[in-house]
Amino acid sequence: MSGYSYLKDKCIPNILQILGAVAVSSFMSMLGNSNDAITLLLVGWGFVLVLYYSFDYSCRKRYYNSLLESLKHLKQKYLIADVMEKSHRLEDVIYHRILHMGNKAMLEEISETIHECNDYIEYIEQWVHEVKTPLAAMKLICDNNRTPEAIKVLQELERANRCVEQVLFYARSKNVEKDYLIKEVNLDEVVKKSIQNNKQLLLEKKIQVKLECDQSVFTDGKWIVFILDQCIVNSAKYGATNIVFYSEVIGSKTNLIIEDDGIGILSEDLPRIFDKGFTGKNGHELQKSTGIGLYLCKKLCEKLDVLIDVKSQIGSYTKIILTFATGRLK
Amino acid sequence: MYKIAVVEDDNTIRSELHLVLANHGYEVCDIVDFTNVVNQLKEIKPHIVLLDINLPGEDGLKICMKLRAFSDVPVIFVTSRDTDIDELQSLMMGGDDFITKPYNISILLTRIAVLLKRVYKDENQLVLEHKGITLNIETGRLIKDGLEAELTKSEMRILAYLFRHVGKIVPRADLIDHLWDNEMFVDDNTLSVNITRIRNKLEGIGVYHLIETKHRRGYYIDKD
Known part of the structure; x- marks a missing residue:
């Protein structure tokens, strides 16, 4: 709130004051008062007016600033009506009531939706x-x-x-917390579980699998199996004949890598393959892609604190890399 | 012969489970009335119980808890609920194992066999015999008239499967399927190589032409 906008807001009372001053001074001069007396009156009047406006302006400015400040620090901004400083001004009281009622209605709507x-x-x-x-x-x-x-x-x-x-x-994936158990998980076991889940698909497509992972990590096995399932299905869908699962330890991190020899992914598609609904060139050609699988993988990985990355070379390989933090828990 | 009680309210699953288990040489008792399962189990006296969690009336967890009051019979929970909490609960109520639907028959059978072996200390299940050839599943040793041969894990699994299906043609696809269930992800070529090696080892202990190849149909071991 600037001084100018404040005065602009007070435009009508100001005009009324000036009209009043003109009327009073002309009335007084008609009654034969001296110019000095009229000037004194006008100066006195103006002084009181300026005093009032500056006091009112500073009060308002302080009030609004504190309001904006508390709004800035508030995480759930829609709760402002409940935390704002009480004001006894009529306008403020009415607006506060309106804000409060509006917010309440919205909160009810939200909780119903949830x-x-x-x-x-x-x-x-x-x-x-x-x-x-x-x-x-x-x-x-x-x-x-x-x-x-x-x-x-x-x-x-x-x-x-x-x-x-x-x-x-x-x-x-919305509320992982409900169903989440971090345990020591052997990568070999989860990979085997996932391969068995997709046994018929792999046998039908005559895909050979190779396992070279014996590290253990701390994570939720069931979720990792689901993520691996998506990777296997993708590999099978995009022309792989071999899938190799291997792990490597780099410092305090353990990588689980799923590498296939399928058709690969275009480099311009790579940054977007974890986006929801993204199917890319491969997906368009096969017409069987929903763009949900990898999106879910990414989302679950974020919740599990697992990094997921992809590397690919068109026509030669695709690698999905899951990075687990091992830390000192070994 | 071991007696297995199947407590499952879905008719199709129950009858199919009955068939599988009966085919693998178990005596199967179905529970069809779910009003007093614990007492029925008390009367049947099974060696092992397959218990569903979602049942009409009392749920599986409760049944297991009541069962534990008087019996140490091994219980395998077979359910479609797959959260860790369910698994934890079932183990806390005294279950010995937990398998989720849709389960793999090979895995179910393996778990049953493992549990039976552990609880009843039965060594019979570990040795398969046919025409004087004994195959020890745990050590992978093949013995005939004092001659011995040692099999690798995958060779042992293949031969054990064939020994269990004597007199029937075993299609290659079924064999590969079975091996995958047992965490051996072999392909067609590897299977052929393994069969050749088994035949060589069999010849080494004086057994010839035990495993026949039926063209386009699979492998076959004659009944007598």
């Missing part, structure tokens, strides 16, 4: 667990009757299962 969202997540989790029963039943039936058709059904089942898992992890 509630609905959590309800939905809960429903999704429940649904996933429910749908797993018929999937398990189908798998058992196929395993009990291993005809060539059953093996094809098994492949499709594995795919359905992956889709279902993705839904589950997407729903969970």
